[in-house]
Amino acid sequence: MGRIVLEKVTKKFGETEVIPPLDLTIEDGEFAVFVGPSGCGKSTLLRLIAGLEETTSGRVLIDDQDMTEVSPSKRGLAMVFQSYALYPHMTVRKNIAFPMRMAGLSEAEQNKRVDVAAKSLNLTDYLDRKPGQLSGGQRQRVAIGRAIVRDPSAFLFDEPLSNLDAALRVGMRLEISEMHARMNTTMIYVTHDQVEAMTMANKIVVLQAGVIEQVGSPLDLYHTPRNEFVAGFIGSPKMNLIKGVEAEKHGAATIGIRPEHTDVSTSEGMWKGRVGVAEHLGSDTFIHVHDTGLADMFTVRITGDIAVKHGDDIYLTPQSDKLHKFDTQGLRID
Amino acid sequence: MAIVAQQTRFSIYGRPVLAWLVALLFFFPIFWMVLTSFKTDADAVKPEFLFFFTPTLENYVNMTENYDYWRFATNSVITSVLATILTLVVGIPAAYAMAFNPSRATKDVLMWMLSTKMLPAAGVLYPMTFLTKSLGLFDTHFLVILVLSLINLPIVIWMLFTYFKEIPKDIIEAGQMDGVSTWGEVREILIPLAWGGIASTALLCFIFCWNEAYWTVRLTTTDAATLSKLIEGNRAPEGLFFGRLSAVSAAAVGPIVVLGWFCQKQLVQGLTFGAVK
Numbered sequence: 001m002g003r004i005v006l007e008k009v010t011k012k013f014g015e016t017e018v019i020p021p022l023d024l025t026i027e028d029g030e031f032a033v034f035v036g037p038s039g040c041g042k043s044t045l046l047r048l049i050a051g052l053e054e055t056t057s058g059r060v061l062i063d064d065q066d067m068t069e070v071s072p073s074k075r076g077l078a079m080v081f082q083s084y085a086l087y088p089h090m091t092v093r094k095n096i097a098f099p100m101r102m103a104g105l106s107e108a109e110q111n112k113r114v115d116v117a118a119k120s121l122n123l124t125d126y127l128d129r130k131p132g133q134l135s136g137g138q139r140q141r142v143a144i145g146r147a148i149v150r151d152p153s154a155f156l157f158d159e160p161l162s163n164l165d166a167a168l169r170v171g172m173r174l175e176i177s178e179m180h181a182r183m184n185t186t187m188i189y190v191t192h193d194q195v196e197a198m199t200m201a202n203k204i205v206v207l208q209a210g211v212i213e214q215v216g217s218p219l220d221l222y223h224t225p226r227n228e229f230v231a232g233f234i235g236s237p238k239m240n241l242i243k244g245v246e247a248e249k250h251g252a253a254t255i256g257i258r259p260e261h262t263d264v265s266t267s268e269g270m271w272k273g274r275v276g277v278a279e280h281l282g283s284d285t286f287i288h289v290h291d292t293g294l295a296d297m298f299t300v301r302i303t304g305d306i307a308v309k310h311g312d313d314i315y316l317t318p319q320s321d322k323l324h325k326f327d328t329q330g331l332r333i334d
Numbered sequence: 335m336a337i338v339a340q341q342t343r344f345s346i347y348g349r350p351v352l353a354w355l356v357a358l359l360f361f362f363p364i365f366w367m368v369l370t371s372f373k374t375d376a377d378a379v380k381p382e383f384l385f386f387f388t389p390t391l392e393n394y395v396n397m398t399e400n401y402d403y404w405r406f407a408t409n410s411v412i413t414s415v416l417a418t419i420l421t422l423v424v425g426i427p428a429a430y431a432m433a434f435n436p437s438r439a440t441k442d443v444l445m446w447m448l449s450t451k452m453l454p455a456a457g458v459l460y461p462m463t464f465l466t467k468s469l470g471l472f473d474t475h476f477l478v479i480l481v482l483s484l485i486n487l488p489i490v491i492w493m494l495f496t497y498f499k500e501i502p503k504d505i506i507e508a509g510q511m512d513g514v515s516t517w518g519e520v521r522e523i524l525i526p527l528a529w530g531g532i533a534s535t536a537l538l539c540f541i542f543c544w545n546e547a548y549w550t551v552r553l554t555t556t557d558a559a560t561l562s563k564l565i566e567g568n569r570a571p572e573g574l575f576f577g578r579l580s581a582v583s584a585a586a587v588g589p590i591v592v593l594g595w596f597c598q599k600q601l602v603q604g605l606t607f608g609a610v611k
Binding site: 050051052071072073074077078079081082083085086087088089098099102103146150 | 502504505507508509510511512513514515518522523526527
């Protein structure tokens with residue numbers, strides 16, 4: 001079990017309020033991702049759940065038990081750190097077995113669980129090495145192994161992939177998702193990468209300045225962002241936000257149109273612009289368009305290829321049913 | 335052509351020569367002392383016998399037979415070892431707490447500790463003597479150990495604090511998540527990770543304890559007197575006996591020089607730890 005509830009949780013560092021009163025429920029078995037720009041308080045929130053930071057006020061409940069004053073070691077949670085935080089003086093086997101040794105499990109049980117975890121994480125050949133002799137990806141696997149063997153009620157991941165190179169990151173992302181599907185244990189994952197959030201989460205929590213901007217499934221957030229911030233943050237490339245006359249035509253202060261919801265033509269369309277950069281990926285083409293009179297730059301994403309280059313004229317037509325409208329407060333208008 | 339630093343004649347010849355000169359200058363008094371310890375008291379004061387003389391063990395025999403060298407040496411070992419252990423037992427938890435759970439007062443506490451080293455020892459000589467005598471602690475091992483610990487504690491905590499600061503906080507936090515107790519953190523994570531730093535701190539503390547003279551000379555007479563006291567006792571009362579004095583001094587610094595020689599790697603590493611990454 002691993003149902004985590006935050007009730008009116010706040011956190012102050014000195015006089016600075018990092019997290020204003022915040023409520024959040026993460027259901028058992030959910031994969032929740034905290035996402036937001038750096039400094040938005042997502043890591044602090046995770047550390048509050050872990051017990052590594054003390055709450056200034058409010059309660060942290062794990063499986064309906066008040067854990068606010070309970071030490072990290074007694075909360076039954078496992079954490080994977082960005083820096084891996086392995087014990088450099090211990091072998092991989094000892095690292096993975098460490099929490100079990102602390103819990104007083106028998107040596108035989110420890111070895112059994114280490115072997116199972118090592119097998120599932122492809123670490124069997126490295127059990128006698130020290131962390132210093134491993135690559136970044138292997139180290140992260142050891143850190144995950146150390147978390148798995150404890151059979152925690154929830155896993156906490158603090159930007160676990162950001163020290164890995166891009167290719168490895170994609171691989172580890174899949175492994176963690178697979179792990180979640182297999183184990184069905186609650187996972188809370190902190191990242192600033194919205195792609196990680198979109199691909200892994202059942203539930204995304206978008207944070208800005210310690211405030212939850214929106215909670216929902218990845219597609220909820222994509223299709224119906226509650227405000228301009230979420231609209232701009234979720235989706236890659238970013239949503240184009242247009243203010244002024246064009247927005248007023250739709251009865252809004254701002255309209256948003258995603259790059260992939262814009263039709264492109266070299267001969268006719270609603271808005272005319274000039275190609276700045278065209279990024280040809282083969283499967284897709286990203287075109288950054290200038291001089292539309294709408295915004296500094298308008299980004300378009302089309303499937304397949306289109307033969308345009310820097311300086312070419314281009315015509316854009318938004319798909320009217322995919323338009324997002326926001327009021328002067330930046331809130332969504334339906 | 336690429337611009338590269340050229341070696342000057344000074345850097346090729348001058349620097350090694352200069353280094354040797356400085357090293358010899360520092361080493362010479364010790365060398366002289368050891369040399370003198372093998373001379374008779376009469377030869378010791380004659381300049382013509384500076385390097386060429388008939389060596390004798392007379393001074394060393396005299397020292398062990400008539401001046402109870404081994405008792406002083408045993409006292410030095412007992413007090414230095416136990417004082418070092420006591421200092422670490424207090425210092426490690428103190429430095430640990432300040433390094434990993436700092437509060438707003440931590441910096442002030444550290445400064446306050448250092449400030450105790452700024453007090454001139456002579457300023458508290460009378461109260462200390464009076465106090466120890468009235469408590470019945472004068473000339474006891476307990477007192478010497480306590481005093482040696484207290485005077486070294488600030489520097490030991492400072493050193494340990496710097497070493498502990500080098501340990502990533504994440505590792506300590508990982509330990510907390512993995513269910514270790516506070517004592518477990520110290521034993522399983524902190525001590526193994528900071529072992530080099532702790533060892534060099536201990537070594538330095540031991541050397542300071544061994545060499546301490548101000549208090550050991552003044553707060554002891556016979557029972558707990560250390561080698562410093564033995565040297566002091568051989569200094570003047572019967573005139574200038576350089577041969578004997580040198581033998582006693584050589585026998586007092588000998589053990590620490592040998593220890594320092596064997597541990598110089600740790601010592602250098604310890605003292606420059608954190609300076610370069």
